[in-house]
Amino acid sequence: MWLPLARAxxxxxxxxxxxxxxxxxxxxPDSQDARVLTALLVAWPTDxxxxxxxxPHAHALFRDAVRADGHAYLDAVARLREALINAGELDLAxxxxxxx
Numbered sequence: 001m002w003l004p005l006a007r008a009x010x011x012x013x014x015x016x017x018x019x020x021x022x023x024x025x026x027x028x029p030d031s032q033d034a035r036v037l038t039a040l041l042v043a044w045p046t047d048x049x050x051x052x053x054x055x056p057h058a059h060a061l062f063r064d065a066v067r068a069d070g071h072a073y074l075d076a077v078a079r080l081r082e083a084l085i086n087a088g089e090l091d092l093a094x095x096x097x098x099x100x
Contacts, residue, residue: 002024003024003025003028003031003033003034003037004033006021006024006025006033006037007033007034007036007037007040010037010040010041011040014040014041014044014045014046015041018041018045018046018050018053018054019050019053019054019057021037021041022037022038022041022053022054022057022058023057025037025038025041025057025061026038026057026060026061029060029061029064029065030064032073032076034061035061035062035065035073035076035077035079035080036076036079036080038054038057038058038061038080038083039058039076039079039080039082039083040083041054041058042054042055042058042080042083042084042086042087043083043086043087045087051087055084055087055089058080058083058084059084059089061080062077062080062081062084062092065077065080
């Protein structure tokens with residue numbers, strides 16, 4: 001129940017503890033809400049430190065999404081990828097062949 005509410009809330013206001021929210025979201029690698037929430041946390045960091053603590057969780061979610069069969073929620077995966085690229089994670093600029 002927490003994840004959809006956290007995602008909806010983050011659409012308007014970043015959470016007080018983005019690193020904790022990202023860590024918690026990363027425990028749900030198959031969730032569209034987890035990917036969108038984490039993309040929001042990457043795209044709108046509350047400060048520089050928060051951005052650095054969120055990135056490892058965002059990478060983990062993205063990696064799990066790319067490895068998963070069927071790539072459920074492609075729009076959420078693409079949104080997370082775009083947020084990571086915009087945050088300077090240029091190694092993701094070239095999409096995997098499964099997305100192409």
